[in-house]
Amino acid sequence: MIRPVRADECRDRLWEAVVAGDEYDAVDAVRQALADGLDEEALLLDVIASVQEKVGTEWAADRLTVAQEHAATAINERVVAGLARPPRAERTGRTSRGRVTVGCVDGDWHAFPARLVTEVLRLRGWQVDHLGARTPTPHLIAHLHRTDPQAVLLSCSLPTHLPAAHTAITACRAVGVPVLAGGRAFGPGGRYARALGADRWAADARGAAGVLAGVLPRPAPRAVRQAVDDLPHLxxxxxxxxxxxxxxxxxxxxxxxxxxxxxxxxxxxxxxxxxxxxxxxxxxxxxxxxxxxxxxxxxxxxxxxxxxxxxxxxxxxxxxxxxxxxxxxxxxxxxxxxxxxxxxxxxxxxxxxxxxxxxxxx
CATH class of the missing domain: 1.10.490.20 (Phycocyanins)
Structure with missing residues:
Protein backbone atom coordinates (compact mmCIF):
# COMPACT_ATOMS: atom_id res chain seq x y z
CA MET A 1 0.00 0.00 0.00
CA ILE A 2 1.41 3.36 -1.04
CA ARG A 3 1.45 5.94 1.76
CA PRO A 4 0.18 9.34 0.52
CA VAL A 5 2.67 12.16 0.77
CA ARG A 6 2.10 14.65 3.58
CA ALA A 7 2.25 18.41 3.25
CA ASP A 8 4.94 18.72 5.92
CA GLU A 9 7.23 16.30 4.07
CA CYS A 10 6.96 18.31 0.86
CA ARG A 11 7.36 21.53 2.84
CA ASP A 12 10.62 20.31 4.36
CA ARG A 13 12.01 19.30 0.97
CA LEU A 14 10.96 22.58 -0.64
CA TRP A 15 12.54 24.55 2.22
CA GLU A 16 15.85 22.74 1.76
CA ALA A 17 15.73 23.44 -1.97
CA VAL A 18 15.02 27.18 -1.70
CA VAL A 19 17.68 27.68 0.97
CA ALA A 20 20.17 25.89 -1.28
CA GLY A 21 19.04 27.98 -4.24
CA ASP A 22 18.17 24.80 -6.15
CA GLU A 23 15.29 25.72 -8.44
CA TYR A 24 15.17 22.33 -10.13
CA ASP A 25 14.89 20.38 -6.88
CA ALA A 26 12.22 22.79 -5.67
CA VAL A 27 10.11 22.19 -8.77
CA ASP A 28 10.72 18.44 -8.57
CA ALA A 29 9.62 18.37 -4.91
CA VAL A 30 6.27 19.92 -5.72
CA ARG A 31 5.71 17.91 -8.89
CA GLN A 32 6.45 14.68 -7.03
CA ALA A 33 4.04 15.60 -4.25
CA LEU A 34 1.37 16.35 -6.84
CA ALA A 35 1.98 12.99 -8.51
CA ASP A 36 1.78 11.29 -5.12
CA GLY A 37 -1.67 12.68 -4.44
CA LEU A 38 -1.26 16.04 -2.67
CA ASP A 39 -3.78 18.39 -4.29
CA GLU A 40 -2.86 21.68 -5.91
CA GLU A 41 -4.56 23.92 -3.37
CA ALA A 42 -2.76 22.23 -0.48
CA LEU A 43 0.52 22.61 -2.32
CA LEU A 44 -0.11 26.31 -2.88
CA LEU A 45 -1.27 27.20 0.62
CA ASP A 46 0.05 24.57 3.00
CA VAL A 47 3.44 24.07 1.35
CA ILE A 48 4.57 26.98 -0.84
CA ALA A 49 2.94 29.78 1.18
CA SER A 50 4.26 28.27 4.39
CA VAL A 51 7.80 28.09 3.02
CA GLN A 52 7.59 31.67 1.77
CA GLU A 53 6.49 32.87 5.21
CA LYS A 54 9.44 31.05 6.77
CA VAL A 55 11.76 32.79 4.30
CA GLY A 56 10.63 36.14 5.68
CA THR A 57 10.99 34.99 9.26
CA GLU A 58 14.50 33.69 8.72
CA TRP A 59 15.57 36.90 6.97
CA ALA A 60 14.24 38.96 9.88
CA ALA A 61 16.27 36.81 12.29
CA ASP A 62 19.38 37.44 10.18
CA ARG A 63 19.69 33.77 9.26
CA LEU A 64 19.17 34.47 5.56
CA THR A 65 20.85 37.24 3.57
CA VAL A 66 18.90 39.63 1.39
CA ALA A 67 20.24 37.80 -1.66
CA GLN A 68 19.09 34.44 -0.29
CA GLU A 69 15.67 35.88 0.50
CA HIS A 70 15.32 37.23 -3.05
CA ALA A 71 16.49 33.96 -4.57
CA ALA A 72 14.09 31.93 -2.42
CA THR A 73 11.18 34.15 -3.41
CA ALA A 74 12.07 33.85 -7.09
CA ILE A 75 12.21 30.05 -6.76
CA ASN A 76 8.82 29.94 -5.05
CA GLU A 77 7.38 32.09 -7.82
CA ARG A 78 8.79 29.63 -10.34
CA VAL A 79 7.22 26.73 -8.44
CA VAL A 80 3.82 28.42 -8.43
CA ALA A 81 4.12 29.05 -12.17
CA GLY A 82 4.93 25.38 -12.64
CA LEU A 83 1.68 24.43 -10.90
CA ALA A 84 -0.48 26.91 -12.78
CA ARG A 85 -2.92 25.31 -15.19
CA PRO A 86 -6.07 26.47 -16.96
CA PRO A 87 -9.01 26.93 -14.58
CA ARG A 88 -10.90 23.77 -13.70
CA ALA A 89 -13.91 25.06 -15.62
CA GLU A 90 -11.85 25.17 -18.79
CA ARG A 91 -10.38 21.72 -18.17
CA THR A 92 -13.76 20.09 -17.61
CA GLY A 93 -15.86 22.14 -20.01
CA ARG A 94 -18.07 23.55 -17.23
CA THR A 95 -19.19 27.16 -17.12
CA SER A 96 -16.97 29.51 -15.11
CA ARG A 97 -18.27 30.61 -11.72
CA GLY A 98 -17.72 34.21 -12.76
CA ARG A 99 -15.04 36.80 -13.42
CA VAL A 100 -13.03 38.66 -10.81
CA THR A 101 -9.98 40.92 -10.80
CA VAL A 102 -7.00 40.45 -8.47
CA GLY A 103 -4.25 43.02 -8.00
CA CYS A 104 -2.01 44.81 -5.53
CA VAL A 105 -2.65 48.42 -4.59
CA ASP A 106 -0.53 51.09 -6.20
CA GLY A 107 3.00 51.07 -4.78
CA ASP A 108 2.80 47.57 -3.28
CA TRP A 109 5.25 45.26 -5.02
CA HIS A 110 4.53 42.18 -2.86
CA ALA A 111 2.66 40.26 -5.55
CA PHE A 112 3.23 36.75 -4.16
CA PRO A 113 0.14 36.66 -1.87
CA ALA A 114 -2.05 37.96 -4.69
CA ARG A 115 -0.68 35.30 -7.03
CA LEU A 116 -1.61 32.57 -4.54
CA VAL A 117 -5.15 33.94 -4.31
CA THR A 118 -5.38 34.02 -8.09
CA GLU A 119 -4.32 30.40 -8.50
CA VAL A 120 -6.66 29.14 -5.77
CA LEU A 121 -9.62 30.96 -7.30
CA ARG A 122 -8.77 29.56 -10.72
CA LEU A 123 -8.65 26.07 -9.25
CA ARG A 124 -12.14 26.69 -7.88
CA GLY A 125 -13.49 27.64 -11.27
CA TRP A 126 -13.22 31.42 -11.38
CA GLN A 127 -12.01 33.42 -14.35
CA VAL A 128 -9.36 35.69 -12.84
CA ASP A 129 -7.69 38.75 -14.32
CA HIS A 130 -4.41 38.92 -12.39
CA LEU A 131 -3.00 42.45 -12.56
CA GLY A 132 0.08 41.81 -10.42
CA ALA A 133 2.06 44.26 -8.33
CA ARG A 134 1.72 48.04 -8.06
CA THR A 135 -1.51 48.45 -10.01
CA PRO A 136 -2.13 52.18 -10.63
CA THR A 137 -5.68 53.00 -9.59
CA PRO A 138 -6.65 54.80 -12.86
CA HIS A 139 -5.60 51.74 -14.87
CA LEU A 140 -7.43 49.44 -12.46
CA ILE A 141 -10.64 51.43 -12.93
CA ALA A 142 -10.23 51.41 -16.71
CA HIS A 143 -9.89 47.63 -16.55
CA LEU A 144 -13.06 47.33 -14.45
CA HIS A 145 -14.99 49.41 -16.96
CA ARG A 146 -13.82 47.13 -19.75
CA THR A 147 -14.36 43.75 -18.03
CA ASP A 148 -17.20 44.38 -15.52
CA PRO A 149 -16.06 41.76 -12.97
CA GLN A 150 -18.19 40.50 -10.11
CA ALA A 151 -15.62 41.77 -7.62
CA VAL A 152 -12.12 43.15 -7.31
CA LEU A 153 -9.73 41.61 -4.80
CA LEU A 154 -7.16 44.13 -3.57
CA SER A 155 -4.00 42.95 -1.84
CA CYS A 156 -1.98 45.21 0.44
CA SER A 157 1.03 43.89 2.35
CA LEU A 158 2.62 47.03 3.76
CA PRO A 159 0.64 49.43 5.99
CA THR A 160 2.32 52.43 4.38
CA HIS A 161 0.23 51.71 1.28
CA LEU A 162 -3.08 51.96 3.14
CA PRO A 163 -3.79 55.51 1.85
CA ALA A 164 -3.37 54.17 -1.70
CA ALA A 165 -5.61 51.24 -0.80
CA HIS A 166 -8.25 53.69 0.43
CA THR A 167 -8.12 55.52 -2.89
CA ALA A 168 -8.47 52.28 -4.85
CA ILE A 169 -11.31 50.95 -2.68
CA THR A 170 -13.23 54.21 -3.00
CA ALA A 171 -12.73 54.36 -6.77
CA CYS A 172 -13.77 50.73 -7.35
CA ARG A 173 -16.94 51.10 -5.31
CA ALA A 174 -17.73 54.37 -7.07
CA VAL A 175 -18.06 52.46 -10.36
CA GLY A 176 -20.23 49.79 -8.76
CA VAL A 177 -17.69 47.00 -8.20
CA PRO A 178 -17.51 45.44 -4.71
CA VAL A 179 -14.10 45.21 -3.07
CA LEU A 180 -12.72 42.24 -1.17
CA ALA A 181 -9.58 43.32 0.69
CA GLY A 182 -6.76 41.07 1.85
CA GLY A 183 -3.21 41.25 3.11
CA ARG A 184 -1.46 41.93 6.40
CA ALA A 185 -1.55 45.69 5.93
CA PHE A 186 -5.27 45.70 6.73
CA GLY A 187 -4.49 44.77 10.32
CA PRO A 188 -5.79 42.13 12.75
CA GLY A 189 -9.21 40.95 11.68
CA GLY A 190 -9.14 43.34 8.71
CA ARG A 191 -9.89 46.36 10.91
CA TYR A 192 -8.50 48.86 8.42
CA ALA A 193 -10.30 47.23 5.48
CA ARG A 194 -13.60 48.12 7.12
CA ALA A 195 -12.43 51.61 8.09
CA LEU A 196 -11.36 52.30 4.50
CA GLY A 197 -14.66 51.18 3.02
CA ALA A 198 -14.01 47.67 1.66
CA ASP A 199 -17.12 45.53 1.30
CA ARG A 200 -15.45 42.47 2.80
CA TRP A 201 -12.08 41.25 4.05
CA ALA A 202 -10.47 37.81 3.94
CA ALA A 203 -7.48 36.56 5.88
CA ASP A 204 -6.21 34.22 3.17
CA ALA A 205 -6.96 32.62 -0.19
CA ARG A 206 -9.39 30.07 1.23
CA GLY A 207 -11.21 32.86 3.03
CA ALA A 208 -11.41 34.89 -0.18
CA ALA A 209 -12.86 31.91 -2.03
CA GLY A 210 -15.41 31.48 0.73
CA VAL A 211 -16.51 35.12 0.51
CA LEU A 212 -16.90 34.89 -3.27
CA ALA A 213 -18.94 31.71 -2.90
CA GLY A 214 -21.55 33.76 -1.05
CA VAL A 215 -23.39 36.92 -2.02
CA LEU A 216 -21.31 40.06 -2.53
CA PRO A 217 -23.79 42.79 -3.53
CA ARG A 218 -22.71 45.48 -5.94
CA PRO A 219 -22.48 48.95 -4.40
CA ALA A 220 -24.50 51.67 -6.06
CA PRO A 221 -22.29 53.82 -8.34
CA ARG A 222 -21.65 57.22 -6.81
CA ALA A 223 -19.35 60.18 -6.90
CA VAL A 224 -15.88 59.50 -5.50
CA ARG A 225 -15.72 60.44 -1.82
CA GLN A 226 -12.87 62.33 -0.21
CA ALA A 227 -10.69 60.62 2.38
CA VAL A 228 -11.95 62.91 5.13
CA ASP A 229 -15.51 61.70 4.45
CA ASP A 230 -14.55 58.25 5.74
CA LEU A 231 -11.86 59.36 8.20
CA PRO A 232 -12.99 62.61 9.88
CA HIS A 233 -9.82 62.87 11.96
CA LEU A 234 -7.92 63.82 8.78
Whole structure:
Protein backbone atom coordinates (compact mmCIF):
# COMPACT_ATOMS: atom_id res chain seq x y z
CA MET A 1 0.00 0.00 0.00
CA ILE A 2 1.41 3.36 -1.04
CA ARG A 3 1.45 5.94 1.76
CA PRO A 4 0.18 9.34 0.52
CA VAL A 5 2.67 12.16 0.77
CA ARG A 6 2.10 14.65 3.58
CA ALA A 7 2.25 18.41 3.25
CA ASP A 8 4.94 18.72 5.92
CA GLU A 9 7.23 16.30 4.07
CA CYS A 10 6.96 18.31 0.86
CA ARG A 11 7.36 21.53 2.84
CA ASP A 12 10.62 20.31 4.36
CA ARG A 13 12.01 19.30 0.97
CA LEU A 14 10.96 22.58 -0.64
CA TRP A 15 12.54 24.55 2.22
CA GLU A 16 15.85 22.74 1.76
CA ALA A 17 15.73 23.44 -1.97
CA VAL A 18 15.02 27.18 -1.70
CA VAL A 19 17.68 27.68 0.97
CA ALA A 20 20.17 25.89 -1.28
CA GLY A 21 19.04 27.98 -4.24
CA ASP A 22 18.17 24.80 -6.15
CA GLU A 23 15.29 25.72 -8.44
CA TYR A 24 15.17 22.33 -10.13
CA ASP A 25 14.89 20.38 -6.88
CA ALA A 26 12.22 22.79 -5.67
CA VAL A 27 10.11 22.19 -8.77
CA ASP A 28 10.72 18.44 -8.57
CA ALA A 29 9.62 18.37 -4.91
CA VAL A 30 6.27 19.92 -5.72
CA ARG A 31 5.71 17.91 -8.89
CA GLN A 32 6.45 14.68 -7.03
CA ALA A 33 4.04 15.60 -4.25
CA LEU A 34 1.37 16.35 -6.84
CA ALA A 35 1.98 12.99 -8.51
CA ASP A 36 1.78 11.29 -5.12
CA GLY A 37 -1.67 12.68 -4.44
CA LEU A 38 -1.26 16.04 -2.67
CA ASP A 39 -3.78 18.39 -4.29
CA GLU A 40 -2.86 21.68 -5.91
CA GLU A 41 -4.56 23.92 -3.37
CA ALA A 42 -2.76 22.23 -0.48
CA LEU A 43 0.52 22.61 -2.32
CA LEU A 44 -0.11 26.31 -2.88
CA LEU A 45 -1.27 27.20 0.62
CA ASP A 46 0.05 24.57 3.00
CA VAL A 47 3.44 24.07 1.35
CA ILE A 48 4.57 26.98 -0.84
CA ALA A 49 2.94 29.78 1.18
CA SER A 50 4.26 28.27 4.39
CA VAL A 51 7.80 28.09 3.02
CA GLN A 52 7.59 31.67 1.77
CA GLU A 53 6.49 32.87 5.21
CA LYS A 54 9.44 31.05 6.77
CA VAL A 55 11.76 32.79 4.30
CA GLY A 56 10.63 36.14 5.68
CA THR A 57 10.99 34.99 9.26
CA GLU A 58 14.50 33.69 8.72
CA TRP A 59 15.57 36.90 6.97
CA ALA A 60 14.24 38.96 9.88
CA ALA A 61 16.27 36.81 12.29
CA ASP A 62 19.38 37.44 10.18
CA ARG A 63 19.69 33.77 9.26
CA LEU A 64 19.17 34.47 5.56
CA THR A 65 20.85 37.24 3.57
CA VAL A 66 18.90 39.63 1.39
CA ALA A 67 20.24 37.80 -1.66
CA GLN A 68 19.09 34.44 -0.29
CA GLU A 69 15.67 35.88 0.50
CA HIS A 70 15.32 37.23 -3.05
CA ALA A 71 16.49 33.96 -4.57
CA ALA A 72 14.09 31.93 -2.42
CA THR A 73 11.18 34.15 -3.41
CA ALA A 74 12.07 33.85 -7.09
CA ILE A 75 12.21 30.05 -6.76
CA ASN A 76 8.82 29.94 -5.05
CA GLU A 77 7.38 32.09 -7.82
CA ARG A 78 8.79 29.63 -10.34
CA VAL A 79 7.22 26.73 -8.44
CA VAL A 80 3.82 28.42 -8.43
CA ALA A 81 4.12 29.05 -12.17
CA GLY A 82 4.93 25.38 -12.64
CA LEU A 83 1.68 24.43 -10.90
CA ALA A 84 -0.48 26.91 -12.78
CA ARG A 85 -2.92 25.31 -15.19
CA PRO A 86 -6.07 26.47 -16.96
CA PRO A 87 -9.01 26.93 -14.58
CA ARG A 88 -10.90 23.77 -13.70
CA ALA A 89 -13.91 25.06 -15.62
CA GLU A 90 -11.85 25.17 -18.79
CA ARG A 91 -10.38 21.72 -18.17
CA THR A 92 -13.76 20.09 -17.61
CA GLY A 93 -15.86 22.14 -20.01
CA ARG A 94 -18.07 23.55 -17.23
CA THR A 95 -19.19 27.16 -17.12
CA SER A 96 -16.97 29.51 -15.11
CA ARG A 97 -18.27 30.61 -11.72
CA GLY A 98 -17.72 34.21 -12.76
CA ARG A 99 -15.04 36.80 -13.42
CA VAL A 100 -13.03 38.66 -10.81
CA THR A 101 -9.98 40.92 -10.80
CA VAL A 102 -7.00 40.45 -8.47
CA GLY A 103 -4.25 43.02 -8.00
CA CYS A 104 -2.01 44.81 -5.53
CA VAL A 105 -2.65 48.42 -4.59
CA ASP A 106 -0.53 51.09 -6.20
CA GLY A 107 3.00 51.07 -4.78
CA ASP A 108 2.80 47.57 -3.28
CA TRP A 109 5.25 45.26 -5.02
CA HIS A 110 4.53 42.18 -2.86
CA ALA A 111 2.66 40.26 -5.55
CA PHE A 112 3.23 36.75 -4.16
CA PRO A 113 0.14 36.66 -1.87
CA ALA A 114 -2.05 37.96 -4.69
CA ARG A 115 -0.68 35.30 -7.03
CA LEU A 116 -1.61 32.57 -4.54
CA VAL A 117 -5.15 33.94 -4.31
CA THR A 118 -5.38 34.02 -8.09
CA GLU A 119 -4.32 30.40 -8.50
CA VAL A 120 -6.66 29.14 -5.77
CA LEU A 121 -9.62 30.96 -7.30
CA ARG A 122 -8.77 29.56 -10.72
CA LEU A 123 -8.65 26.07 -9.25
CA ARG A 124 -12.14 26.69 -7.88
CA GLY A 125 -13.49 27.64 -11.27
CA TRP A 126 -13.22 31.42 -11.38
CA GLN A 127 -12.01 33.42 -14.35
CA VAL A 128 -9.36 35.69 -12.84
CA ASP A 129 -7.69 38.75 -14.32
CA HIS A 130 -4.41 38.92 -12.39
CA LEU A 131 -3.00 42.45 -12.56
CA GLY A 132 0.08 41.81 -10.42
CA ALA A 133 2.06 44.26 -8.33
CA ARG A 134 1.72 48.04 -8.06
CA THR A 135 -1.51 48.45 -10.01
CA PRO A 136 -2.13 52.18 -10.63
CA THR A 137 -5.68 53.00 -9.59
CA PRO A 138 -6.65 54.80 -12.86
CA HIS A 139 -5.60 51.74 -14.87
CA LEU A 140 -7.43 49.44 -12.46
CA ILE A 141 -10.64 51.43 -12.93
CA ALA A 142 -10.23 51.41 -16.71
CA HIS A 143 -9.89 47.63 -16.55
CA LEU A 144 -13.06 47.33 -14.45
CA HIS A 145 -14.99 49.41 -16.96
CA ARG A 146 -13.82 47.13 -19.75
CA THR A 147 -14.36 43.75 -18.03
CA ASP A 148 -17.20 44.38 -15.52
CA PRO A 149 -16.06 41.76 -12.97
CA GLN A 150 -18.19 40.50 -10.11
CA ALA A 151 -15.62 41.77 -7.62
CA VAL A 152 -12.12 43.15 -7.31
CA LEU A 153 -9.73 41.61 -4.80
CA LEU A 154 -7.16 44.13 -3.57
CA SER A 155 -4.00 42.95 -1.84
CA CYS A 156 -1.98 45.21 0.44
CA SER A 157 1.03 43.89 2.35
CA LEU A 158 2.62 47.03 3.76
CA PRO A 159 0.64 49.43 5.99
CA THR A 160 2.32 52.43 4.38
CA HIS A 161 0.23 51.71 1.28
CA LEU A 162 -3.08 51.96 3.14
CA PRO A 163 -3.79 55.51 1.85
CA ALA A 164 -3.37 54.17 -1.70
CA ALA A 165 -5.61 51.24 -0.80
CA HIS A 166 -8.25 53.69 0.43
CA THR A 167 -8.12 55.52 -2.89
CA ALA A 168 -8.47 52.28 -4.85
CA ILE A 169 -11.31 50.95 -2.68
CA THR A 170 -13.23 54.21 -3.00
CA ALA A 171 -12.73 54.36 -6.77
CA CYS A 172 -13.77 50.73 -7.35
CA ARG A 173 -16.94 51.10 -5.31
CA ALA A 174 -17.73 54.37 -7.07
CA VAL A 175 -18.06 52.46 -10.36
CA GLY A 176 -20.23 49.79 -8.76
CA VAL A 177 -17.69 47.00 -8.20
CA PRO A 178 -17.51 45.44 -4.71
CA VAL A 179 -14.10 45.21 -3.07
CA LEU A 180 -12.72 42.24 -1.17
CA ALA A 181 -9.58 43.32 0.69
CA GLY A 182 -6.76 41.07 1.85
CA GLY A 183 -3.21 41.25 3.11
CA ARG A 184 -1.46 41.93 6.40
CA ALA A 185 -1.55 45.69 5.93
CA PHE A 186 -5.27 45.70 6.73
CA GLY A 187 -4.49 44.77 10.32
CA PRO A 188 -5.79 42.13 12.75
CA GLY A 189 -9.21 40.95 11.68
CA GLY A 190 -9.14 43.34 8.71
CA ARG A 191 -9.89 46.36 10.91
CA TYR A 192 -8.50 48.86 8.42
CA ALA A 193 -10.30 47.23 5.48
CA ARG A 194 -13.60 48.12 7.12
CA ALA A 195 -12.43 51.61 8.09
CA LEU A 196 -11.36 52.30 4.50
CA GLY A 197 -14.66 51.18 3.02
CA ALA A 198 -14.01 47.67 1.66
CA ASP A 199 -17.12 45.53 1.30
CA ARG A 200 -15.45 42.47 2.80
CA TRP A 201 -12.08 41.25 4.05
CA ALA A 202 -10.47 37.81 3.94
CA ALA A 203 -7.48 36.56 5.88
CA ASP A 204 -6.21 34.22 3.17
CA ALA A 205 -6.96 32.62 -0.19
CA ARG A 206 -9.39 30.07 1.23
CA GLY A 207 -11.21 32.86 3.03
CA ALA A 208 -11.41 34.89 -0.18
CA ALA A 209 -12.86 31.91 -2.03
CA GLY A 210 -15.41 31.48 0.73
CA VAL A 211 -16.51 35.12 0.51
CA LEU A 212 -16.90 34.89 -3.27
CA ALA A 213 -18.94 31.71 -2.90
CA GLY A 214 -21.55 33.76 -1.05
CA VAL A 215 -23.39 36.92 -2.02
CA LEU A 216 -21.31 40.06 -2.53
CA PRO A 217 -23.79 42.79 -3.53
CA ARG A 218 -22.71 45.48 -5.94
CA PRO A 219 -22.48 48.95 -4.40
CA ALA A 220 -24.50 51.67 -6.06
CA PRO A 221 -22.29 53.82 -8.34
CA ARG A 222 -21.65 57.22 -6.81
CA ALA A 223 -19.35 60.18 -6.90
CA VAL A 224 -15.88 59.50 -5.50
CA ARG A 225 -15.72 60.44 -1.82
CA GLN A 226 -12.87 62.33 -0.21
CA ALA A 227 -10.69 60.62 2.38
CA VAL A 228 -11.95 62.91 5.13
CA ASP A 229 -15.51 61.70 4.45
CA ASP A 230 -14.55 58.25 5.74
CA LEU A 231 -11.86 59.36 8.20
CA PRO A 232 -12.99 62.61 9.88
CA HIS A 233 -9.82 62.87 11.96
CA LEU A 234 -7.92 63.82 8.78
CA UNK A 235 -9.54 67.24 9.05
CA UNK A 236 -6.75 68.28 11.42
CA UNK A 237 -4.31 68.15 8.46
CA UNK A 238 -1.55 66.50 10.54
CA UNK A 239 -1.25 63.59 8.10
CA UNK A 240 -0.97 65.97 5.15
CA UNK A 241 1.62 68.14 6.88
CA UNK A 242 3.81 65.17 7.84
CA UNK A 243 3.67 63.73 4.32
CA UNK A 244 4.50 67.06 2.69
CA UNK A 245 7.37 67.62 5.15
CA UNK A 246 8.82 64.12 4.71
CA UNK A 247 12.07 65.16 2.98
CA UNK A 248 12.83 67.88 5.50
CA UNK A 249 11.99 65.66 8.45
CA UNK A 250 14.38 62.96 7.25
CA UNK A 251 17.17 65.46 6.60
CA UNK A 252 16.78 67.23 9.94
CA UNK A 253 16.56 63.94 11.84
CA UNK A 254 19.86 62.82 10.31
CA UNK A 255 21.41 66.13 11.38
CA UNK A 256 20.04 65.68 14.88
CA UNK A 257 21.49 62.19 15.10
CA UNK A 258 24.88 63.57 14.09
CA UNK A 259 24.73 65.99 17.00
CA UNK A 260 23.85 63.18 19.40
CA UNK A 261 26.34 60.67 18.00
CA UNK A 262 29.38 62.41 16.47
CA UNK A 263 30.60 59.12 15.04
CA UNK A 264 27.77 59.34 12.50
CA UNK A 265 29.66 62.16 10.79
CA UNK A 266 32.30 59.66 9.73
CA UNK A 267 29.81 57.31 8.06
CA UNK A 268 30.41 56.26 4.49
CA UNK A 269 27.95 57.32 1.82
CA UNK A 270 26.43 53.83 1.86
CA UNK A 271 25.97 53.92 5.64
CA UNK A 272 24.37 57.35 5.49
CA UNK A 273 22.04 56.20 2.72
CA UNK A 274 20.85 53.20 4.73
CA UNK A 275 20.35 55.36 7.82
CA UNK A 276 18.30 57.84 5.77
CA UNK A 277 16.17 54.96 4.51
CA UNK A 278 15.50 53.84 8.06
CA UNK A 279 14.45 57.33 9.11
CA UNK A 280 12.23 57.62 6.04
CA UNK A 281 10.48 54.38 6.96
CA UNK A 282 9.84 55.72 10.45
CA UNK A 283 8.27 58.87 9.01
CA UNK A 284 6.18 56.84 6.54
CA UNK A 285 4.76 54.59 9.26
CA UNK A 286 4.15 57.60 11.48
CA UNK A 287 2.14 59.19 8.66
CA UNK A 288 0.17 55.99 8.10
CA UNK A 289 -0.72 55.77 11.78
CA UNK A 290 -2.00 59.34 11.50
CA UNK A 291 -4.06 58.38 8.45
CA UNK A 292 -5.87 55.48 10.12
CA UNK A 293 -5.71 57.09 13.59
CA UNK A 294 -4.29 53.97 15.21
CA UNK A 295 -0.98 53.94 17.12
CA UNK A 296 -0.63 50.18 16.65
CA UNK A 297 0.46 50.73 13.06
CA UNK A 298 3.42 52.74 14.34
CA UNK A 299 4.26 50.74 17.46
CA UNK A 300 4.10 47.41 15.61
CA UNK A 301 6.55 48.71 13.00
CA UNK A 302 8.92 50.05 15.64
CA UNK A 303 8.98 46.86 17.69
CA UNK A 304 9.45 44.79 14.51
CA UNK A 305 12.32 47.07 13.47
CA UNK A 306 13.84 46.76 16.94
CA UNK A 307 13.86 42.99 16.50
CA UNK A 308 15.56 43.33 13.12
CA UNK A 309 18.21 45.63 14.57
CA UNK A 310 18.74 43.46 17.62
CA UNK A 311 19.32 40.40 15.41
CA UNK A 312 22.03 42.42 13.66
CA UNK A 313 23.52 43.61 16.97
CA UNK A 314 22.51 47.25 16.49
CA UNK A 315 21.38 49.07 19.68
CA UNK A 316 17.65 49.78 19.89
CA UNK A 317 18.58 53.11 21.49
CA UNK A 318 19.12 54.40 17.97
CA UNK A 319 15.38 54.23 17.34
CA UNK A 320 14.57 56.10 20.55
CA UNK A 321 17.01 58.85 19.62
CA UNK A 322 15.40 59.21 16.21
CA UNK A 323 11.93 59.49 17.76
CA UNK A 324 13.17 62.18 20.13
CA UNK A 325 14.59 64.22 17.26
CA UNK A 326 11.36 63.85 15.30
CA UNK A 327 9.32 64.94 18.30
CA UNK A 328 11.32 68.15 18.48
CA UNK A 329 10.40 68.95 14.89
CA UNK A 330 6.71 68.04 15.27
CA UNK A 331 5.97 69.64 18.64
CA UNK A 332 3.03 71.61 17.19
CA UNK A 333 1.13 68.46 16.13
CA UNK A 334 -0.66 66.89 19.12
CA UNK A 335 -1.78 63.64 17.48
CA UNK A 336 1.70 63.13 16.03
CA UNK A 337 3.38 63.76 19.37
CA UNK A 338 1.03 61.26 20.97
CA UNK A 339 2.06 58.62 18.45
CA UNK A 340 5.75 59.33 19.02
CA UNK A 341 5.26 58.99 22.77
CA UNK A 342 3.46 55.67 22.33
CA UNK A 343 6.22 54.48 20.02
CA UNK A 344 8.92 55.34 22.56
CA UNK A 345 6.96 53.64 25.33
CA UNK A 346 6.51 50.48 23.23
CA UNK A 347 10.24 50.31 22.53
CA UNK A 348 11.15 50.77 26.19
CA UNK A 349 8.63 48.27 27.55
CA UNK A 350 9.12 45.57 24.93
CA UNK A 351 12.87 45.86 24.53
CA UNK A 352 14.95 42.94 25.79
CA UNK A 353 18.62 42.07 25.73
CA UNK A 354 21.70 44.10 26.68
CA UNK A 355 21.35 47.64 27.93
CA UNK A 356 21.16 50.09 25.01
CA UNK A 357 24.12 52.14 23.97
CA UNK A 358 24.79 54.75 21.30
CA UNK A 359 24.72 53.75 17.68
CA UNK A 360 22.46 53.56 14.66
CA UNK A 361 21.97 51.10 11.84
CA UNK A 362 25.00 50.82 9.55
Missing amino acids: ADQEYTMVVHSRGGLVKQTLTGLEDRFPAVRAYTDAQRERTAEDVAHIVDFLATALYVDDPEVFTAFLTWTAGILRARRVPVHSLLAGLDVLAGQLRDFPRTLGLLREGSLALRTRSTGPAPGPGIRV
